[in-house]
Amino acid sequence: MSNFICRENFLPFCLPDISQQELDEIADAIRSGWWAKGPRTIAFEKAFAEYVGAKYAVAMNSCTAALHVALLAGGVGPGDEVITTPYTFCASANTILHVGATPVFVDVDPDSACIDVDALEAAITPKTKAIVPIHFAGMACDLDRIYALAEKHGLFVSEDAAHAVETRYNGQLIGHCVQGAASFSFYATKNLATGEGGMLVTEDEAIAQRARVLCSHGMSANAWNRYGKGGSWRYDVEEPGFKYNMFDIQAALGLVQLQRMPAMQAHRMQIVARYDQAFSRMPELVLQSNPAYSGHSKHLYVARLRPDALTIDRDRFITELAERNIGTSVHFIPVHLMRAYRQRFGYTEGDFPHTEAFFAQEVSLPLYSGLSLVDAQYVIDAVQDIVDTYRA
Numbered sequence: 273m274s275n276f277i278c279r280e281n282f283l284p285f286c287l288p289d290i291s292q293q294e295l296d297e298i299a300d301a302i303r304s305g306w307w308a309k310g311p312r313t314i315a316f317e318k319a320f321a322e323y324v325g326a327k328y329a330v331a332m333n334s335c336t337a338a339l340h341v342a343l344l345a346g347g348v349g350p351g352d353e354v355i356t357t358p359y360t361f362c363a364s365a366n367t368i369l370h371v372g373a374t375p376v377f378v379d380v381d382p383d384s385a386c387i388d389v390d391a392l393e394a395a396i397t398p399k400t401k402a403i404v405p406i407h408f409a410g411m412a413c414d415l416d417r418i419y420a421l422a423e424k425h426g427l428f429v430s431e432d433a434a435h436a437v438e439t440r441y442n443g444q445l446i447g448h449c450v451q452g453a454a455s456f457s458f459y460a461t462k463n464l465a466t467g468e469g470g471m472l473v474t475e476d477e478a479i480a481q482r483a484r485v486l487c488s489h490g491m492s493a494n495a496w497n498r499y500g501k502g503g504s505w506r507y508d509v510e511e512p513g514f515k516y517n518m519f520d521i522q523a524a525l526g527l528v529q530l531q532r533m534p535a536m537q538a539h540r541m542q543i544v545a546r547y548d549q550a551f552s553r554m555p556e557l558v559l560q561s562n563p564a565y566s567g568h569s570k571h572l573y574v575a576r577l578r579p580d581a582l583t584i585d586r587d588r589f590i591t592e593l594a595e596r597n598i599g600t601s602v603h604f605i606p607v608h609l610m611r612a613y614r615q616r617f618g619y620t621e622g623d624f625p626h627t628e629a630f631f632a633q634e635v636s637l638p639l640y641s642g643l644s645l646v647d648a649q650y651v652i653d654a655v656q657d658i659v660d661t662y663r664a
C-alpha cells in the first residue's frame with residue numbers, strides 16, 4: 273500500500289522567478305516615461321551580448337521574430353530549402369515559410385531529440401540555403417559538425433536557441449562568437465523571462481544592421497530615438513519591415529533577470545541533481561542523453577516512459593500526475609503532424625520515426641528556478657508512487 277500523500281494545492285509546470293528587483297526595475301522603467309524601445313532595451317542588448325560573448329545583439333519582442341529576421345538577414349527567400357527538425361515548437365518551421373522558403377524536415381537523434389547530423393547531411397540539395405538547428409530542452413546540438421557542413425555547402429546557420437540561455441557547446445555559451453545567428457527566447461516559461469521577448473546575436477555586422485532595420489518597420493537605424501534628446505524627426509524606410517522590437521518595460525525585466533541568472537541557474541541545477549539522482553534509479557524512465565560537448569541549460573526536464581515498463585501510457589501518466597496536483601507539459605507535438613503541415617506537404621505518421629517515438633513517450637516535469645526543493649521532492653515522490661502503482 274502506498275503511503276504517498278497528495279498535496280492540497282496545484283503545483284504548476286512552470287512559473288516565472290520574480291524578486292523585488294524585477295518589481296522595482298519595472299516601476300522605475302514605467303516612471304521614467306520611456307515605455308517603448310529606448311535606453312533600457314539598448315542596455316539589455318549590450319549586457320546580453322557581453323554575457324554570451326557576442327559582438328552584436330538585437331532585442332526583439334519574441335524569439336519567433338528573431339528567427340524570422342535571422343533568415344531574412346541571412347539571405348533566405350523564395351525557392352530556398354531550409355533544413356530543420358520537426359521536433360520543435362512550430363515557430364522554427366513557420367518562420368521558414370514566412371520568408372517564402374521550404375522547410376525540409378530531418379529526423380532527430382533518438383536519445384537526445386536534437387538534429388541527427390547524418391540525416392542533415394543526407395538532406396542537403398543544391399536548393400538548400402540554411403540550417404535551423406534546435407538546442408532541444410537546452411542540450412547543445414553538435415555545432416562543429418553542423419558548421420563544417422554549412423561551410424562545405426555554403427549554408428547559413430540560424431540556431432534556434434530558445435532553450436539555450438546557459439547552454440554551452442564545448443565550454444562556450446551558445447551565442448559566443450556564433451558563426452551564423454542565434455535566437456534566444458525570453459517567453460514567460462523560459463530560463464530568462466521577460467513575458468514575451470527574444471534576442472538575435474551575431475558576429476556579422478551586416479546581419480545585425482539588417483536585423484535592426486527589419487525589426488523597426490524597416491526604418492533607418494536610430495529612428496527609435498526620434499522623440500528623444502538629440503534625436504531627429506527625420507527618418508527613412510529602407511525596406512518594408514516589421515514591428516518586432518523589444519520595448520523598455522520588457523528590457524527592465526531582462527536586465528534584472530540577466531543579473532540574477534547565475535543564482536537562478538544554480539538553483540535549477542540543484543533541482544536537476546535531485547531529479548537525476550531519483551529518476552536514474554527508476555528503470556521505467558529514460559532521461560535525455562547529453563553528449564560530452566553539451567553543457568545542458570536544463571531548460572526542460574525531459575523524461576520518457578520506457579515502452580512496456582508500465583501498464584499505462586504517457587497520456588495516462590500525465591493524468592496521474594495531474595490527479596496528484598502536478599502540472600506537466602509535453603515537448604513537442606511534432607510539427608509535421610500539425611494540420612497546416614500535413615495539408616501543405618502531405619506529411620503523415622511514420623515520416624519521422626525517432627521524432628514520433630520521442631513524442632509518444634515524453635513528459636516534461638516541473639523545473640524552474642522558483643521551484644522549492646520541497647516541491648521538487650514532492651514531484652519525485654509522486655512519480656515514484658505512479659511508477660510503483662503501474663509497474664508492468
Ligand SMILES: *Cc1c(COP(=O)(O)O)cnc(C)c1O
Pocket residue numbers: 333334335336337360361363364406432434435456457458459468469470
Ligand atoms: C519558445 C520557443 C520558440 C519561440 O519563442 P517565442 O519567444 O515565444 O517566440 C521557438 N523555438 C522553440 C524551440 C521554443 O521553445
